[in-house]
Amino acid sequence: xxxxxxxxxxxxxxxxxxxxxxxxxxxxxxxxxxxxxxxxxxxxxxxxxxxxxxxxxxxxxxxxxxxxxxxxxxxxxxxxxxxxxxxxxxxxxxxxxxxxxxxxxxxxxxxxxxxxxxxxxxxxxxxxxxxxxxxxxxxxxxxxxxxxxxxxxxxxxxxxxxxxxxxxxxxxxxxxxxxxxxxxxxx
Amino acid sequence: xxxxxxxxxxxxxxxxxxxxxxxxxxxxxxxxxxxxxxxxxxxxxxxxxxxxxxxxxxxxxxxxxxxxxxxxxxxxxxxxxxxxxxxxxxxxxxxxxxxxxxxxxxxxxxxxxxxxxxxxxxxxxxxxxxxxxxxxxxxxxxxxxxxxxxxxxxxxxxxxxxxxxxxxxxxxxxxxxxxxxxxxxxxxxxxxxxxxxxxxxxxxxxxxxxxxxxxxxxxxxxxxxxxxxxxxxxxxxxxxxxxxxxxxxxxxxxxxxxxxxxxxxxxxxxxxxxxxxxxxxxxxxxxxxxxxxxxxxxxxxxxxxxxxxxxxxxxxxxxxxxxxxxxxxxx
Numbered sequence: 001x002x003x004x005x006x007x008x009x010x011x012x013x014x015x016x017x018x019x020x021x022x023x024x025x026x027x028x029x030x031x032x033x034x035x036x037x038x039x040x041x042x043x044x045x046x047x048x049x050x051x052x053x054x055x056x057x058x059x060x061x062x063x064x065x066x067x068x069x070x071x072x073x074x075x076x077x078x079x080x081x082x083x084x085x086x087x088x089x090x091x092x093x094x095x096x097x098x099x100x101x102x103x104x105x106x107x108x109x110x111x112x113x114x115x116x117x118x119x120x121x122x123x124x125x126x127x128x129x130x131x132x133x134x135x136x137x138x139x140x141x142x143x144x145x146x147x148x149x150x151x152x153x154x155x156x157x158x159x160x161x162x163x164x165x166x167x168x169x170x171x172x173x174x175x176x177x178x179x180x181x182x183x184x185x186x187x
Numbered sequence: 188x189x190x191x192x193x194x195x196x197x198x199x200x201x202x203x204x205x206x207x208x209x210x211x212x213x214x215x216x217x218x219x220x221x222x223x224x225x226x227x228x229x230x231x232x233x234x235x236x237x238x239x240x241x242x243x244x245x246x247x248x249x250x251x252x253x254x255x256x257x258x259x260x261x262x263x264x265x266x267x268x269x270x271x272x273x274x275x276x277x278x279x280x281x282x283x284x285x286x287x288x289x290x291x292x293x294x295x296x297x298x299x300x301x302x303x304x305x306x307x308x309x310x311x312x313x314x315x316x317x318x319x320x321x322x323x324x325x326x327x328x329x330x331x332x333x334x335x336x337x338x339x340x341x342x343x344x345x346x347x348x349x350x351x352x353x354x355x356x357x358x359x360x361x362x363x364x365x366x367x368x369x370x371x372x373x374x375x376x377x378x379x380x381x382x383x384x385x386x387x388x389x390x391x392x393x394x395x396x397x398x399x400x401x402x403x404x405x406x407x408x409x410x411x412x413x414x415x416x417x418x419x420x421x422x423x424x425x426x427x428x429x430x431x432x433x434x435x436x437x438x439x440x441x442x443x444x445x446x447x448x449x450x451x452x453x454x455x456x457x458x459x460x461x462x463x464x465x466x467x468x469x470x471x472x473x474x475x476x477x478x479x480x481x482x483x484x485x486x487x488x489x490x491x492x493x494x495x496x497x498x499x500x501x502x503x504x505x506x507x508x509x510x511x512x513x514x515x516x517x518x
């Protein structure tokens with residue numbers, strides 16, 4: 001089990017706290033000239049995204065979290081489990097619904113995702129920033145209708161629903177920004 | 188000549204803009220002028236000493252000399268300057284490098300510059316008056332400081348009497364401020380943390396365009412360091428110590444100096460005991476310093492001011508790396 005001392009603290013460090021993995025967002029050294037030294041850190045729980053502030057005494061150690069990121073190709077889903085493969089080693093891994101979170105509504109088979117592994121298990125899955133998906137259902141646009149701000153909902157092949165311009169019709173392939181869930185353009 | 192290693196070129200440029208280094212040079216000149224006008228003698232004392240400070244919370248760099256002995260880089264020139272005072276130097280000041288292990292951050296560099304001066308015949312209040320004059324000479328926009336006792340400032344910010352509150356009271360107040368500290372933090376640990384995180388940020392705030400420092404004085408006796416302790420009737424004992432804060436940043440620390448050699452040795456032994464309990468290295472005591480106190484240190488007050496932080500204030504920077512040409516990470 002590897003550990004980090006407060007001297008190692010910096011943004012990006014992955015640590016364990018109360019059994020959960022955390023990403024260190026920032027660390028500040030605090031020391032009155034004649035007093036005790038502390039490190040104030042802001043950390044994000046990698047399982048649920050919650051951010052918390054914590055104060056460590058200088059010299060304390062924390063357990064390192066075995067967390068790293070890797071690119072993996074999405075293979076298929078059986079509805080409860082999403083299967084991924086490391087394209088370099090052909091090693092396969094399964095991500096559950098929690099790890100997938102919003103990612104499941106954006107990805108198609110063969111898409112390459114960023115997978116954060118904790119103890120070699122997928123912890124979070126980040127889809128590509130941009131994906132291209134076909135429209136499976138949308139109402140015909142009515143020209144001149146501006147009551148909805150010039151947009152209408154469209155259901156994509158993955159099941160995601162996005163707002164699209166009125167001129168988009170079923171069957172078209174759209175470029176979507178997965179970080180905002182917004183339509184970018186026709187593909 | 189060996190070839191440079193592969194990869195990116197090393198960062199050789201200064202981290203501080205040259206205009207900040209020019210302001211720094213002006214401050215050095217203004218400092219020397221200020222003390223010359225007041226008849227305070229500039230001195231130089233060794234950076235390498237035979238004994239480090241035994242303070243629990245200060246870690247000195249130990250260095251080998253090649254002569255079969257270890258020496259320590261000073262964490263401040265205090266002991267050597269007091270030996271000069273005991274040798275009848277009269278008022279003295281020094282601009283010197285100081286070194287502290289493990290102190291690196293936005294406002295800390297392990298190697299930094301201290302301005303330290305001593306005034307025989309002054310107490311901490313007289314020295315605070317001179318601090319006002321010095322800061323006015325250094326920073327044109329600064330106003331005379333407001334002065335508050337540690338007790339007042341702590342009560343205002345935390346709502347507890349720092350002399351009476353138990354460790355449980357302090358911890359509860361800390362947790363109410365979302366300070367999540369180690370479970371076994373002791374009373375002084377909580378006082379340090381609350382002072383640094385809750386009290387200090389409110390001290391020496393900007394008032395319009397003007398900088399108005401706060402001097403915090405009369406500290407809890409448990410934090411006397413090298414200050415003398417005074418007991419007023421019906422009140423808990425206080426250390427005759429003051430600290431200077433500007434914009435929530437600790438700038439200087441001063442004492443009405445302890446001159447009693449016996450009490451000084453006891454405080455050193457106490458620190459050594461605390462180091463032992465904390466699993467830190469034992470260090471030799473500075474017997475030459477103790478002997479100087481024994482021979483007679485004149486009644487005096489002294490103060491150490493973080494010169495890099497003063498420069499940060501002068502140029503309006505929040506990063507020490509912007510006022511040091513080559514901070515340790517790039518030294």
